[in-house]
Amino acid sequence: MAAGTLYGVGTGPGDPQLVTRRAWALVEAAEVIAYPAPDSGESFARAIVAEAIRPDATEIPMIVPMRAGRAPAQSIYDRGAAEIGAHLDAGRDVVLLCEGDPLFYGSFMYLLVRLRDAYPVVIVPGVNSLSACAAAQAHPLVARSDVLTVLPATLDDAALGEAITRADAVAIMKIGRHMPRLRALLGGLGLAGKARYTSHASLPRQRALTLDEAPDDAPYFSMILVYKGDDPWIS
């Protein structure tokens, strides 16, 4: 019997309407669906496509403790991969949901390295958070011949400062508790007026603010975009 196919499916930033047609159709047809879930509360990736999931689908939640700055235990992904692999061995396709895009800072990659050699894998890209946050701001992510650099907020000030200085456009990911530090850093670089803060892009609780307006206690799923070009940025 032929093995099933593993579909790594990006669900986009949060609005079910920003799921691609292909991802939606795969979820509607899926007999087996896997997704990461926090140890308390519901899976964000699952919630985005909940309407499309068949009532009789087999669901494989992978419980990933959400603690900032700590890599989740390998055993969680080992166990998830084994459970997914058992379905694939039995000839059943598995749709693995990934919030945003599977290959853009996604936990999908933990499963991909475990399963890629044994099974056919198809990846369905999703709208990533870069594009979602730029849309929320109606402001360029990057234009013309600009250089865009994407930086995790966990980098130290020296590394962030140097990278920000060199780029034309910057996205700082995973803001969380780093906001006060980032605000000071961007202010020191004279870029406070060009920095925009977005959280929960595309969801009803989306906030698209200037850096000045941004809260000090930013959520993990938030981003600062800096576009250095003068307004009008293109003509």
Place this chain on the structure above:
Amino acid sequence: MAAGTLYGVGTGPGDPQLVTRRAWALVEAAEVIAYPAPDSGESFARAIVAEAIRPDATEIPMIVPMRAGRAPAQSIYDRGAAEIGAHLDAGRDVVLLCEGDPLFYGSFMYLLVRLRDAYPVVIVPGVNSLSACAAAQAHPLVARSDVLTVLPATLDDAALGEAITRADAVAIMKIGRHMPRLRALLGGLGLAGKARYTSHASLPRQRALTLDEAPDDAPYFSMILVYKGDDPWIS
């Protein structure tokens, strides 16, 4: 009478199935649709959603001469904005199609600067080429706490080399005639084995190759992704 709304709609990388549900629904409902088109041949953005366009829709093609290295004349966008503005003034919504994502190196921004002050604008993000090319390769775009830098191939060797050296992951856009130079540059940096070439991501004519396999005459819509992490890149 209230003015119409301008929708800047990303159509994704090329596969009509990779259009978001919202973008597809907006096109299906649209009475007025605008899009960039080359001076010969069909509009790529239009082709992606052609199936969804109403037969009675008013179409506004904006003919943009496709000559590498030359900014299209402002007059094209002035004229397009005037034509779109006339519909908005008459209370009709206009769906402006953008291949990929509107705010990621998109020509949509030329219209946005011309129309944003006079009309309500809603931007619908699309799957951008970063995510599409990573999916084609089934290889990380960026993971963990990596820094990703996006570079236009038009930069000179010194600028490219320095940026590539500093980043953990690199995307080089708009390859075209720069391929032989990029191949030499990446080889000199010892990164040839980590560089992957993708053209026409998600389309039937997609090519997802190693750098060695890549053609010297690359199309404009092609990308090199470099992920420096060792395989397995995540565990």
